[in-house]
Amino acid sequence: MRIAISAEANQGLDSPISQHFGRCPYFILVDLKEQEIEAVTGIENPYHSNHTPGQVPAFIHGQKAGVMLAGGMGRRAVNFFEQYDIQPVTGASGTVRQALQRYLNGDLHGADPCAGSEQHHHHSHHRHD
Numbered sequence: 001m002r003i004a005i006s007a008e009a010n011q012g013l014d015s016p017i018s019q020h021f022g023r024c025p026y027f028i029l030v031d032l033k034e035q036e037i038e039a040v041t042g043i044e045n046p047y048h049s050n051h052t053p054g055q056v057p058a059f060i061h062g063q064k065a066g067v068m069l070a071g072g073m074g075r076r077a078v079n080f081f082e083q084y085d086i087q088p089v090t091g092a093s094g095t096v097r098q099a100l101q102r103y104l105n106g107d108l109h110g111a112d113p114c115a116g117s118e119q120h121h122h123h124s125h126h127r128h129d
Helices: 055-062 075-083 096-104
Strands: 002-007 026-033 036-044 067-069 087-089
Touching: 002 096, 026 096, 055 075, 067 096, 075 087
Parallel strands: 002 067, 067 087
Antiparallel strands: 002 026, 026 036
């Protein structure tokens, strides 16, 4: 299974999570076999400065990811990911390693679309489980 994670830097598992998946500068791709990490790859988000709805989910689909971990995303993005059979998961924070561990432990699951403007919203996302 391949998991894509929105990141602020290209520092592998130590990359800080980006709170907005569409405008993050990088994606960290983590390949798992059962719960073991097999490979970690950082790629640049070609749409981080400007994207139209659907471009980033299509890009992630092209990377063969089955899960998209992010701090937050809008409802339209959630719908696009679901159309590609990619599981959107929001509420990620800390580093890629921390978010991945929370996801694998079952503490991070599902998407809670952020409210407000789908175009440009600047706020932090906090989930309380």
